[in-house]
Amino acid sequence: MDIVVSGIRSTGNLHLGNYIGAIRNFVKMQEENHCFFFIADYHSLTTHPTPADLYDSVKSVLVEFLACGLDPEKATLYIQSDVPEVAELYLLLNMNAYLGELERCTSFKEKIRTQPNNVNAGLLTYPTLMAADIIIHKAHKVPVGKDQEQHLEMTRTFAGRFNRMYHVDYFPEPVAYNFGEELVKIPGLDGSAKMSKSENENGAIFLTDPPEVIRKKVMRAVTDSGPTQHNQPKPLPVENIFLLMQAFSEPEKYTYFNDLYNRCEIRYGEMKKQLAEDIIAFTAPFREKIETLSGDTDYLGKVARMGAEKARESASKTIRDVREIIGFKGM
Ligand code: AMP
Numbered sequence: 001m002d003i004v005v006s007g008i009r010s011t012g013n014l015h016l017g018n019y020i021g022a023i024r025n026f027v028k029m030q031e032e033n034h035c036f037f038f039i040a041d042y043h044s045l046t047t048h049p050t051p052a053d054l055y056d057s058v059k060s061v062l063v064e065f066l067a068c069g070l071d072p073e074k075a076t077l078y079i080q081s082d083v084p085e086v087a088e089l090y091l092l093l094n095m096n097a098y099l100g101e102l103e104r105c106t107s108f109k110e111k112i113r114t115q116p117n118n119v120n121a122g123l124l125t126y127p128t129l130m131a132a133d134i135i136i137h138k139a140h141k142v143p144v145g146k147d148q149e150q151h152l153e154m155t156r157t158f159a160g161r162f163n164r165m166y167h168v169d170y171f172p173e174p175v176a177y178n179f180g181e182e183l184v185k186i187p188g189l190d191g192s193a194k195m196s197k198s199e200n201e202n203g204a205i206f207l208t209d210p211p212e213v214i215r216k217k218v219m220r221a222v223t224d225s226g227p228t229q230h231n232q233p234k235p236l237p238v239e240n241i242f243l244l245m246q247a248f249s250e251p252e253k254y255t256y257f258n259d260l261y262n263r264c265e266i267r268y269g270e271m272k273k274q275l276a277e278d279i280i281a282f283t284a285p286f287r288e289k290i291e292t293l294s295g296d297t298d299y300l301g302k303v304a305r306m307g308a309e310k311a312r313e314s315a316s317k318t319i320r321d322v323r324e325i326i327g328f329k330g331m
Helices: 016-029 041-047 051-067 085-094 099-103 106-114 126-135 146-165 211-219 236-248 251-262 268-294 297-326
Strands: 003-009 034-040 076-079 141-143 175-177
Touching: 003 016, 003 041, 003 126, 016 034, 016 141, 016 236, 016 268, 034 041, 034 051, 034 297, 041 051, 041 126, 051 076, 051 268, 051 297, 076 297, 085 126, 085 297, 099 106, 106 146, 126 146, 141 146, 146 175, 211 268, 236 251, 236 268, 251 268
Parallel strands: 003 034, 003 141, 034 076, 141 175
Antiparallel strands: none
C-alpha cells in the first residue's frame, strides 16, 4: 500500500484551485492508500498572522477539509504544528540544503518580487520544511497542483542526499501524483496563470463564497474586446475563462462558447453568466457542509486530536530512525 502525504497552507479559505489541484485527489486517494493530509500552519507563519487569525484559519481549513469529503477514519488528518517531529526533521534537512539551490527556487524568487520587505529565512527554507512534511511519513506519492512540481523535485533531492550521505536506503524519493495525468493548474479570474489566495483575492473563488460574490467575481473577470478573425488564438485572460469553463461546466457548454469564439460571435457577458452559475452549483454542497460543521467545535477537536496521535506515531518512528542513522545515539 502506498503512503500518500500532502498538505494545504492555512493562510485563508480553500479556493477552487486548491480543490481541483489537490483536495479532490486526496478524497479519491484516501480509499486505497495510507494517507496523511495536514494543515500547514508552520508554513503560514512566513506571512506573520496574528494568533487569532492563525487559529481561525487553521479551524476553517479543517472544516473545509471535512466538507470536501476527507474522512478522518480513512485518512490521517492533522495540524502540522501538532507534530513537532516535523520541525526536528526540518532542522536536520537544513544542514544539507545549500543556499544556491534554495535561492534558485522559483517560488522564492517570486516572493522576493512580491514581498521584498519580508524575505525571511522561512521563505528561503520553505522547500526543506515541505520535504520534512513529506518524508517524515516516508511518502511515495504526493497529490499536488502543478505549482508544486519544483518543490517535489527538491524533496527528492533532499531525500536522496540523506540516503547517499549516510549510505542508507531509508527515504523513498516521492513523486508528485495525479493518477498518471499532467498536474493541474487552475487559472485566476484576474488574468493570472494561477488562482491563488495570496496574490490577488479577487482572482480567486473560495469554497465559502456565497452565490452573489461568485457572480460578482466572475462577471468582473478580465477579458478583451473579442476576436476579430476566425479561429484566432486566445489571449491568456480569455484562455483562462475557457479553462475555468472546462473545469466546472458541461463539455457541451464549453464547445458552444468555443465555437462562438472561433466564429467571432462570442459575448463574454453571456459566457461568464453561464460559468458563474456552474461554479455556484459546483460549490453549493461544500458551502452547506461548511456551515453545518463550523459550529461543531467538539467534533473538530476530536478529529484534530485523533489525527495528531496517528501522525505522531508515524513521525516519531522516523525521527527515532533518523537520529540513529545520523549518529545521535545518547551516552
Ligand atoms: P497552497 O494553497 O499553496 O498551500 O496549495 C495547496 C495545494 O493546492 C497544493 O497542492 C497546490 O499545488 C494546490 N494549488 C494551489 N493553487 C492551485 C491552482 N491554482 N491550481 C491547481 N492547484 C493549486
